[in-house]
Amino acid sequence: MTTRFPHLRAAVLQHPWAIMPDRLEAIAEVIERRVEGVRLSADEIAGIKGNREPNGVVALVDSDALQPATADARAESGGAGGPSVIAVISVFGIIAQHARQVDDISGPGGTSTERVLSSFRSAMNDPTVKAIVLNIDSPGGNVNGVQVLADEIFNSRGQKPVVAQVNSLAASAAYWIACACDEIVVTPGGQVGSIGVYSLHRDVSKAAEMEGFKFTFISAGKYKVEGNQFEPLNDESSKAIQDQIDAYYSDFTTAVARGRGVELAEVVGGFGQGRTEKDKKAVKAGMADRVATMDDTLRKLAAAKKPTGPKAETINEPRVDVDLEVPPGQAETDKTAEPADEVSKTEAEALASQAAADRDAFRRRRHAARARGA
Secondary structure, rough: OOOHHHHHHHHOOOOOEEEEEEHHHHHHHHHHHHHHHOOOOHHHHHHHHHHOOOOOOOOEEEEEHOOOOOHHHHHHOOOOOOOOOOEEEEEEOOEEOOHHHHOOOOOOOEHHHHHHHHHHHHHOOOOOOEEEEEEEEEEEEEEEHHHHHHHHHHHOOOOOOOEEEEEEEEOOHHHHHHHHOOOEEOOOOOOEEEOOOOOOOOOHHHHHHOOOOOOOOOOOOOOOOOOOOOOOOOOHHHHHHHHHHHHHHHHHHHHHHHHHOOHHHHHHOOOOOOOOEEHHHHHHOHHHHHEHHHHHHHHHHOOOOOOOOOOOOOOEEEEEOOOOOOOOOOOHHHHHOOOOOHHHHHHHHHHHHHHHHHHHHHHHHHHHHHHHOO
């Protein structure tokens, strides 16, 4: 355990993280060893970070190639000229906010929420894309940027089906993102959860003293150097750090409850309490919707009917049609003759709000049914 560059480890560990603890320790170790002149091989880094192809970018899958090439099948899925592409966005490895934090640093082993957000917007605005799949295999990462990404995904519900395919881990920040999707599908053997936030204070004052070092801070601002690692953590500093962690945890659990359509207490007390849950157990607990492979998910989306109406129906949930009433005395033809571009923004927002409410009610009923059968 090095004490030559303790500030580097502190910079990594003391920031709030939504990540599995063993992965964060591995990251800190890599940084320490790099500063000491020890450079890991590409294979060693891949073993720690999960090195894969560049992440967060869109890969387009032709849905017509995933189902029988018959006229009936094409008509069922929307027909020629309609949306026929499934956008797959990879969310692999450690999650960070900015692309530069994960690019060209020991290989493309992480995912930027900034890049995923850009890819998600592009896919959502692309008329040829009929559905979006987040292909997730991540232990989580930095909390920064996660809430913004998750909120945008959640607020886009109803426009196109958005599925989180856990392939094979969605932990911490990755699960936060997954819960914003319409559906969470876990590959057989996969795991979800690890709902929690933490940071770590490392007191190196004794070790520094033994090596003949004494650190004196000269600062302005009452709390500017509180929580530094060259002195024991006092009660006031500990409480300040805990308050920050609690605030992030509240954001996390509230987002999970919103996305899964359950009460906050169910998330805090029943969604693993910081542990991950495996495939079928996760589905039974309401943390995921079903167990299936990526191929199964793509085929199901490919076979789905073309989205209709002002909002696309979501996979695995019934579409709710809301008919606008015609005032007494007004001819039916008058209603149908009204140009589409004259439909008021208020009516569109009402439709979206009603659809969101119905989806939440559907999730609550489904969760209650699972609880009764437990």
